[in-house]
Amino acid sequence: MRVGKNHAVSVSGSILLLVAALAVVGPWISPHDYVTTDFDRLMLPPSADGAHLFGTDDLGRDLFVRTMLGIRVTLLVAVVASLVSLVIGVAYGAIAGFVGGRIDAAMMRFVDTLYALPFIFFVILLMVAFERNFLLIFVAIGAVNWLDMARIVRGQTLSLREREFVEAARLTGVSTGRIILRHIAPNLMGIVIVYVTLTIPQAILVESFLSFLGLGVQEPQTSLGALVDTGVNQMEGAAWALLIPAGLLAAILMCFNFLGDGLRDVFDARQVE
Amino acid sequence: MLRYTLLRVLGAIPTLLLVIALAFLMVHAAPGGPFDDERALPPDVEANIQRAYHLDEPLPKQFVRYLGGLLRGDLGPSYRYRDYTVSELISTAFPLSMRLGALAMALAIVAGVTAGTIAALRQDSYVDRCIMALSMTGISVPVFVFAPVFVLLFAVKLQWLPAGWSSTSGVSRFVLPVITLALPQIAYIARLTRASMIDVLGSDFVRTARAQGLGTLTVVRLHALRPAMLPVLSYMGPAIAAILTGSVVVEEIFGIPGLGQFFVRGALNRDYTLVLGIVVFYATLIVSLNLIVDVLYGVIDPRVRYR
Numbered sequence: 001m002r003v004g005k006n007h008a009v010s011v012s013g014s015i016l017l018l019v020a021a022l023a024v025v026g027p028w029i030s031p032h033d034y035v036t037t038d039f040d041r042l043m044l045p046p047s048a049d050g051a052h053l054f055g056t057d058d059l060g061r062d063l064f065v066r067t068m069l070g071i072r073v074t075l076l077v078a079v080v081a082s083l084v085s086l087v088i089g090v091a092y093g094a095i096a097g098f099v100g101g102r103i104d105a106a107m108m109r110f111v112d113t114l115y116a117l118p119f120i121f122f123v124i125l126l127m128v129a130f131e132r133n134f135l136l137i138f139v140a141i142g143a144v145n146w147l148d149m150a151r152i153v154r155g156q157t158l159s160l161r162e163r164e165f166v167e168a169a170r171l172t173g174v175s176t177g178r179i180i181l182r183h184i185a186p187n188l189m190g191i192v193i194v195y196v197t198l199t200i201p202q203a204i205l206v207e208s209f210l211s212f213l214g215l216g217v218q219e220p221q222t223s224l225g226a227l228v229d230t231g232v233n234q235m236e237g238a239a240w241a242l243l244i245p246a247g248l249l250a251a252i253l254m255c256f257n258f259l260g261d262g263l264r265d266v267f268d269a270r271q272v273e
Numbered sequence: 274m275l276r277y278t279l280l281r282v283l284g285a286i287p288t289l290l291l292v293i294a295l296a297f298l299m300v301h302a303a304p305g306g307p308f309d310d311e312r313a314l315p316p317d318v319e320a321n322i323q324r325a326y327h328l329d330e331p332l333p334k335q336f337v338r339y340l341g342g343l344l345r346g347d348l349g350p351s352y353r354y355r356d357y358t359v360s361e362l363i364s365t366a367f368p369l370s371m372r373l374g375a376l377a378m379a380l381a382i383v384a385g386v387t388a389g390t391i392a393a394l395r396q397d398s399y400v401d402r403c404i405m406a407l408s409m410t411g412i413s414v415p416v417f418v419f420a421p422v423f424v425l426l427f428a429v430k431l432q433w434l435p436a437g438w439s440s441t442s443g444v445s446r447f448v449l450p451v452i453t454l455a456l457p458q459i460a461y462i463a464r465l466t467r468a469s470m471i472d473v474l475g476s477d478f479v480r481t482a483r484a485q486g487l488g489t490l491t492v493v494r495l496h497a498l499r500p501a502m503l504p505v506l507s508y509m510g511p512a513i514a515a516i517l518t519g520s521v522v523v524e525e526i527f528g529i530p531g532l533g534q535f536f537v538r539g540a541l542n543r544d545y546t547l548v549l550g551i552v553v554f555y556a557t558l559i560v561s562l563n564l565i566v567d568v569l570y571g572v573i574d575p576r577v578r579y580r
Contacts, residue, residue, distance in 0.1 A: 113288050118559050120518050121536075121552045125299050128540045128548055205415055212417045212522065213537055225417070232421045232526065236429055243425075246418045254413040261409075 008262035012255035019252060023071035032062035034069045035220045046240050055240050057230060066222055067245055073223040074204055074252070077137055081203040082196050084142025089149025090192060096150070097157025098180055108154065111147055119144045123206065127215040137216060141206045145199050149192070156191055160184050190267050198260035201253045208249060224249040274571065281567050285560050292556040293343070297336055300549045326350070348550035353542050359550035362535055367554075370524065370531035374516045376451045381458035381512065386505065388459065389466025390493060396471055404463060411460025416519040420453045420526040438528045450523045457519070458512050462505055470501040503574055510563040517555055 027034070032052075037059045046055040046063075054063035096107040123140045130136055160166060161184070169179050208225025210216030217223040224245050231242030314322070323329045326349075327338060342349060348359035392404040427449060428436035435446050473479060474497055482492045521533035528534075532551060539547035 113291065118514050118517065118552070118555050121555055122295065122299070124536075124540055125296060125548060125552055128543060128545070129299050129302065201413065208415065209417065209518075209522070213525070214541060228418060228421070235421060235425050239425060242421055246422060250410075250414040250418055253415070254409065257409060257413045 006262045006266055008258045009266065012258040012262070016252065016255045016259065019071060019248070019255075020075060023068045023075065026068035027065050030062065030065050030068075032065050034061065034065045034222070037061055045238070046244075054244050055238065057234065057238070057241055063227075063241060063244065067224075067227060067248065070222045070224045070227045070245060071248065071252070073217055073221065074207060074225070074249070077134070077141070077207045077217075077223065078200045078203040080138045081141035081145065081207070082199045084138060085144075085146040085149055085199055085203075086192065086196055088142065089146035090153050090188065092146065093150040093153025093155075094157050094180060094184060094188070097154040098161055098176075098184065100158070100161070104154070108151075111150055115147055120206065120209065123210065124213070124215060127210060134217075137207060137210065141203045144206060145202055149195055149199065152191060152195055153188055156188055157184055160187055194260060194263045194267050197256060197263055201256040201260070204249075204253060204256070224252075277571050278568050281564055285564050289557060289560050292560070293340070293553055294336070296549055296552045296556070297339060300545050301332060301335070326352075343553070348553065349546045351539075351544055351547045353539070353544040353547065359547050362547060363532060363550065363554055366530065366532040366535050369529065370520055370533060373447070373450055373454065373523070373529065373531065374513075374520055376447065377454035377458070377516055377519075378512065380451060380455040381462055381516075382505070384455070385459040385462025386466050386502070389463040390470055390498075390501075392463065392467040393470035393474060394489065394493070401467075405467070408460035408463045411456050412464070414457075415522075416453055416457060417522040417526070419456055420449075420523055423449050423453055424526065436527075438530070446527075450527045450529060454516055454519050454523050458515060461508065461512070465504045465508055466501060469504045470497060473497045473501045499573065503570070506566060506570055506573065509566045510559070513562050514559050517559070 030053075038056070038061075039059075041052070041056050046053060052062050052064065054067055057063055057066070092107065092111075096104045123144060126136065126140050166179060166183055169183055174182075204224075207216055207223060208228070211223045211225030212229045214229065217226050219226075227245035228242065228249060231238075231245055235242040320329070327335055330338070339349070346360055348363070351357050351359050351362060354362060388404050388408070392401045395401050424436050427434045434449050438446055470493075479492060479497055482496050487495070517533075520531065521536055523529070524531045524533035525537050532554075536548065536551045538544075539551065
């Protein structure tokens, strides 16, 4: 209910849904596909003529379909990578927070150590050393982004552990595993959802950064980062090839950030009550 | 203070070892050797190459050898730039990257703190909203989107600034790369400063200072700025890492022959030793700069020393 009142959440949420829907439907209704080259139609500017809404690239491929495909890939990688970081982060944080004591201290010390590392360079190293494939991108990005989640979940678990209802459950003889599952986990949901929303733009950043450097998604597949990369090479003759994917990437990232911030405000307000 | 500093330094050593071991293992766990994509070599030639690069030794021995070299500042030979060692490549390319990064960092701190303070002083006003909206843009939009769009706008269309890195263009060639590199950090620092400044401005000692009749600027300068800077200071570590990451992109787009460009080239060419060397170098740099920030934190806020 309160979510509806928060403009940042409703506006950016609707834009994201719209973009996602367009990315799914767009390639179906377009007469073009993302691989066919047409050497009579190189670097055409955007126009309804010939149904090249976003123009064509230097190989004569339709940029509308490629951009929609790029959005699909970018969103898919981001969501899956965020889920990977969610699973790792929640499990790690909940265990550290609930067990507490020396184990907690050691586990959090490890997280602190990892925080100091230049992760993106490790991801690049990983991409250099192994074959570049989708699965590896998911795992690599997910493995980078779980630290924040672990910290936040731990903090939340620490305070939940001391609450009356957990104490009551413990007194009536409920087992530890069941307490975590039935009493702690449901109360973590809100904050976890907020931080997943904030993890997604980070995952998008990493993926598009890799693809921009030519280390991520490989041709003829594409992502928004890869499209910006090719756009850079064509920008003097075909500015649209850079500006359209760059603008969309920026818009998507901003929407996720606004959405996450807004959700956090809504959630914080509920916490205060 | 000395005890605190010593503890911090000792704490950094295992971190560094972990980094080096992880990076080393990753490279050596890679399927296939670094010379696989060349045409098939006669077995004895291949064995010679393997021996020359010590690839025939067991992994732990190679690791110890690598660590030993590291202590002497030797990161091994580059696999692709045949006549150069990795250390030579780093020492030629890094000074330029460092200049770029230092300029960007200075700009980010000055502009970010100023913008954040203004926003905090005018909390919830039109100015505040504008600054916060701009900073959200700066945080959201990646460097590799800003950089080419700036080149297109200011270099190609308006022709105010050079697009590339020619020596004829003098100081003006620094303008676009430094601004692009600094932008996301300006945005972050502005947000951090605003939040902590609002906090500090609401505290008792600021009220007392105001009650003594000091002007707003004097209160900020003499009383509020230092405590409000603490969150910004603790953000310096991530900021340094972000600027290093950004420099990879900025150097690639502006054609700046710095370390970031070597890193990308190395990554695309599968120059394992070069990439490994640069990762180890970056990690060492980040860990030591974090260390300095930690110690500085203790200087500015004496309370942390006794934790």
